[in-house]
Amino acid sequence: MAEPAILAALKGWQPALPLAVAYSGGADSTALLWACQQRYPGQVQAIHINHGLQAAASIFEAHCRAQCAAWDVPLQVVTVDAHPQSGQSPEDAARIARYQALARAAWTAAEGGQGGIQTMALAQHADDQVETVVLALSRGAGVAGLAGMRPQWERAGLHWARPYLALGSAQIRADLTALGIAWVEDPSNTDTRYTRNRIRNQVMPGLAQAFPQIAQTVARSSAHAAQAAELLDDLARMDLDSTGAPPRIRALQALSAARMANVLRYWLRSAHGQTPSAAQLAQLLSQLQRCTTRGHQIHIKVGLGYIQRHRDVIDWYNPPVLV
Template identity: 60%
Template sequence: MTTVRPDPVSAALAAFSPALPLAIGCSGGADSTALLAACASRWPKQVRAVHVHHGLQAAAEDFLRHCQEVCDRLDVPLTVLRVDARAAPGESPEDAARKARYDALDAYARAGGGDAARPVRSLALAHHADDQVETLLLALSRGAGLAGLSAMPARWQRGGIDYHRPLLGVPGAALRACALAYGVGWVEDPSNADERYTRNRIRARLLPALEAAFPQFRTTFARSAAHAAQAQEVLDEVAAADLAAVGVPPAIVALQALSAGRQALVLRRWLRQVHGTTPDAAQLQQLQRQIAACTTRGHRIHLKVGSGFVLREQGVLGWYNSGVLPPAS
């Protein structure tokens, strides 16, 4: 007797139990089109689509037309969010587009998806196993710590809305097969073939080589990312406890009593959580050297850290935005 196994997308959605109604981020590409079709079939009348229109290329209108055609066919309402995704001077075009996209999705989710009577309770994105590998390789190439090596989370919450990536264990090829099985086409983003972008080079050159050398690499890489995420959760708990102990703003003497690793953790958490900035590795090392040397009342600290400056203020550390003049010491 032959055992019929469900396709990878159906198997992934069988383990996915979002709060309904569910919104699907739909770009018009194969991945999000497949996710939209599969979810609309699984939860009829409970699914909506949201398309972020970046307006950065001529094909943008084709993406929108395709999304509308697919949504009409699936009887799914579509919301279009138009954003200004142009990069600021010195900003990566990819980063600018990503930030604009998530800012728009956040606003959409906070507003309940435009339906006060039945507000959106969950939002799903179509990132898959290949995307997860690309993210992990990018993190490795940049010398990232555990937070970066954790790659993309399968679930998180922001603004009271649950965000999901239910397909992180599904290969990209399976999503194309799923879209074809549902009889829906997709639009190819021409920028995906542009190897000036690092992620595209990884997709075009490294993934085929990994497939040949390590056929199970998607599963094993995902396992490593999950281990990193679990370890990062523990470090976050330690950093939270240490920040509560050293105080806000942090007391220099209390910081000096911590090991170098725990001190780095608590400084990062203080800067990120309280001031919304992130130090690079060199800035953090220099700050830690200054903290260690701060054994006399006259020792000054005035260092560029993240988007501002860390200063010594009596027995504690202060942080000032670059555009704000700190008080005279």
């Protein structure tokens, strides 16, 4: 019998061990958890995030507990508050809460004597990557957005990896069915109030019909965009060395408009975790280019805070919320 694709996809992947799988109970994370347990026996844990956003959440959790018990995989369940803040989309709120909870769970596992988790494995696949790029296109994203999801990166002292980005959803489900492995379907995946679900259920079928190789071609385009984004980051780091952090206004004005925009995006993202909208960045560039006198004030909303002038520099701050 041929090796299942969900297991073959891990060939050549050499994660730092032990590793944890973000396990929702859905088909994709079920396949990844099974494959990791087969490939790295005794070195795998599972982390289930209960978002508490729907009635089925308790069913998902119960399924994950039962499956991990059957496979003898240690499981940590984390409950989070994923309700969006003002101005935040439900998808973004859930995603941010999930990643923060996964990082905390990795630290908790180490403190609890379960072994320090070195790698966090996520089950996003090729179809998810296409959806991500289409979503980025719909928002007018630059090369960083068009690069889609990264296959691996480091954050919060962890290695993060997506080993299934070259594997399609249909193949994952076919392998699970052939192996007789059950999973749960999230009913919210068909709720078209969410942008990603509209793309998945309304846009993706047409794309797949018109362009059967869309997942592979998008993967190539994403790789090209990721390379371009890396070069832009290299240039931004060089420019940030000359402008300082926080950036000096005169040093920023010595750059072309394109390089000024690039270094400001990089500074806001790397130093403050903020991504300005196109309109916010355009307003900031306009203000900086006109800032030629001591009395010129700059106070612009950017992300969840504000850019403000302080003498010869600009800086970002997030004012406290008064309650």
